[in-house]
Amino acid sequence: MKIGYFPGCSLHGTAPEYEASLKLVAKAADIELVEIEDWNCCGATAAHSMNRMLSIALPARNLAIAEKMGLEEVVVPCAACYSRLLFALNEFKLDEKVRMNLQPIIETEFKGNIKILNVLDFLEKYVMDALKNKVDDKFKKKAACYYGCLLVRPPKLTNSERWDDPLRMEAILKKIGIDSIDWSFKTECCGAGLSIARTDIVGKLSGKIIEDAKDRGADMIVTACPMCQSNLDMRRGAINNYLKKDNNIPAIFITQLIGLAFGYSEKDMQFDKLFVPISFSNNNFSNNNDNLKMQKSKVKEVKV
């Protein structure tokens, strides 16, 4: 079965492990992901901060191309892209002015007959059934499922039922034998768009998330958004600065875990791309201090 696929800039840039794991998971579930031809950036926070019509036209061009390719559904793994594409589609359907003005701007015909799936929609709809009997003892770890903002909010756009306390990731992980903790920060913001301009804010917001996950006994944070993952994983410097202590709880993509359950190796799932190391091999769940020290010395070597 073929489904449209909009990678977005992150999956081709800072989150290659997310794309690799998603593609292999789709393959294991017998789904072919067809990349939207010549797709462009959705505009993210910058576009909607500066100009509303721009923030509609950029995603709409991608949707129009997908429609032209005959795709009925598009899976958008990045939560930020997902939100922008969904926003553009929604405005196109509801706002007559947008419908009238869009055509000459994107120069492509667009009817608005396309369905947008986020990664959780995709996993629930096409992968869940293939996950029967995939419970594995090596996964006997506690996960903190982190949704962030844009997978669940604004509720009137995403139609999420439990936007303040979603349980969808927990249900998917249960299928492969991972138990999840109950915690308070699953839909708090990680600081996303301010990652470069105000890194200290990212340190504070992501630091609170990591601290709560750790305090409640989680062994790892599971994410479904490349922005959240990169802030929680790569911004450890700013985070540890805020928390005034080192934290080694890893942040991993949900697709990487599901890929392991399908029998792929950690190398296939590109575990080496994660800054904070994690491994399930030989029943030896290691994200301990030795690994952290090793990683630090690795960074030092590169600097020299």
Added chain:
Amino acid sequence: MQNNMTEIAENPSKDTYYSNDLQKWGAEIKNKDISLKELVFNETGEKVSLCYQCGKCTAGCPLSDEMDIAPNTILRLLQIGSKEYDRKVLSSYTIWVCLSCETCMARCPKEVDLPAITDFLRSESIRRHLANRKANNIINFHKAFLHSIRGSGRLYEFGLVIGYKLRAKNLFQDVLLAPSMITHGKLKFIPAKVKNSSQIKEIFQKTINNNRGGK
């Protein structure tokens, strides 16, 4: 005393206390200078008058402690609608530090779309050259980001960071993260490009240069 009151009621300009304000108000109407809240309504369709100041937006906002004006106060200032307060809103740091996490909107009992209002206030604040100086870095980042996609259609992280640093004149922040990003294969040196990049430039031309930023 009573005579005096009815006189004022019939002819407000005789009331020395209010007359100045009324005259100013009249002048504003004459200049067709509409208040910011009306502009917000025209451009986003959001009615700030719906807000009854319960404060849930501020309570849920992850960054209210970083803001100079609390989110509910932004709405209150817009409701009052004086020139002074409109200016205060447009030159606030709040509108720039907002992360658009949408928590305020999700929790608002009156469903006021504060993130949409904030988006419009940002573009209006730039249009009127009132953007808060403290927000320069954030604005520079947005500009560098848009510049990057305007050129190639897709975001080029390395180019974005260089562009931002040149704008922000802050070349040394974050250099320590770059080497480990390279060893983890997360930073590329060749930008990905949309084939039809002239179409992306057209989209920019037809949107950014052609409207006020709202609806």
